[in-house]
Amino acid sequence: MKAQPTASHFINGRYVEDKAGAEMPVYYPATGEVIAVVHEATPAIIDQALSSAKAAQAQWAAMSGTERGRILRRAADIMRARNHDLSVLETLDTGKPYQETSVVDATSGADALEYFGGLAGSLTGQHIRLPDGNWAYTIREALGVCVGIGAWNYPTQIACWKGAPALACGNAMVFKPSETTPLCALKVAEILHEAGLPAGLYNVIQGRGGVGAPLVADARVNKVSLTGSVPTGRKVYAAAADGMKHVTMELGGKSPLIIFDDADLESAVSGAILGNFYSSGQVCSNGTRVFVQKGIKQAFLARLSERLQNALIGDPMDPATNFGPMVSEGQLQIVLNYIAKGQDEGARLVCGGQRLDKPGYWITPAVFADVTDSMAIAREEIFGPVMSVLDFDTEAEALARANDTEFGLAAGVFTNDLQRAHRVAEGFEAGTCYINTYNDAPVEVPFGGSKMSGVGRENSAAAIEHYSQLKSVFVRMGALEAPF
Ligand code: NAD
Secondary structure (H helix, E strand, C coil), X not given: CCCCCCCCEEECCEEECCCCCCEEEEECCCCCCEEEEEECCCHHHHHHHHHHHHHHHHHHHHCCHHHHHHHHHHHHHHHHHCHHHHHHHHHHHHCCCHHHHHHHHHHHHHHHHHHHHHHHCCCCCCEEECHHHCEEEEEEEEXXXXXXXXXXXCHHHHHHHHHHHHHHCCCEEEEECCCCCCCHHHHHHHHHXXXXXXXXXXXXXXXXXXXXXXXXXXXXXXXEEEECCHHHHHHHHHHHHHCCCEEEEECCCCCEEEECCCCCHHHHHHHHHXXXXXXXXXXXXXXXXXXXXXXXXXHHHHHHHHHHCCCCECXXXXXXXXXXXXXXXXXXXXXXXXXXXXXXXXXXXEECCCECCCCCCCECCEEEECCCCCCHHHHCCCCCCEEEEEEECCHHHXXXXXXXXXXXXXXXXXXXXXXXXXXXXXXXXXXXXEECCCCCCCCCCCECCEECCEECCECCCHHHHCCEEEEEEEECCCCCCCXX
């Protein structure tokens, strides 16, 4: 299987290669075979991408929002028309099963392009009436050149969630995908230009952290949007602060999912499965600390074990497969280490957690019961298919323990008590909360974290605030007096 792109980078409206950059092999996670080799951006490539973005941005911002939006909406249509091919590429890049990628990745990217394309024409300032006939108005301006840096779990979606609002607001973007999944963002760039995006406005360059860092530090850059881990977020936020750059930080989590005795058992099990094993557990907002009230615990674990028998682990391209491999050998080793640590710390491994004896990065979905709050598997982000089940007695206790974490990305509650559901959602210290559901992320709703899980929001009209700034203009209608 091969998925070699035309070239490593996409700059100023065309593919660009520079073999002086270090090689980055791309592995198909289902087999471990090398399906492509791209090269890291050299300083010359980084400069070329930033110069192109800088040169193209002002003219793009001067176009009407409706014109900009039309291009984004055209790109959304092309993405939908090519959904199959893009989904196959997403599966090759990440290993996620086609059953998921065909309904989640290019489609979610297209939703973002369509949504922000639709908003572009209505981005305006305000008129503000002041005393004595005076007034002020605000102008909503683009920020300039935005840098997007992606994680490896949703490469198409991340490229679009950052690109669409940036472009709608009149910015240019230089996007650096994760070194683990460099392929999909190139297709996003290709499609945007095919839809009529002028050259230079959406550039993709490859590389590891050593390419991300100079992008963040460059004086031509006005905004940085990162999707990644908390340690990387700390570094990128600090580097951006030096140049007083705008930031959006979509970082990691260790989110709680509270299941009360009165919950609908089947739905609660579905929520726990979706919130732990979708994309083989490689989802930032996953509810990996599952607090189950003692009265329902045995029934919950029994039904969960039964339902996990339906996990179909196999060829990710087979539409029946619903559980794929981990993205890389490195990520698989991290997960295996946590499984060993959980057992050492005295948690009970109810099922799963075994590496499959075949090429690729395969592991069975794991459930730990009798987990306590202080165990590493309950405190640290694993980013793999490992569910920790913790017991609780009362609502107050569950909420306090749920919030006892440095993270604040997401949180969920399953209960049939209407008032309790909203009370608990109100009490959660998290940016994205779910009642009787888990991991929904439609483009119309703000998405993002609190505490160490990030700053800023993606999706929805809220994202516009993070890709534009307001200029206030004061207007005096009469003569102006001064003390002397
Ligand atoms: P990572 O932090 O290792 O890398 C993220 C990106 O940052 C990569 O593109 C990497 O090359 C780049 N990078 C690394 N060091 C850098 C530096 N010094 N300067 C600039 N860029 C640098 O994360 P990952 O392993 O790719 O992804 C997994 C993490 O992402 C998890 O913590 C997960 O929770 C998080 N994530 C968050 C969201 C969200 O929306 N909140 C979504 C997906 C993933």
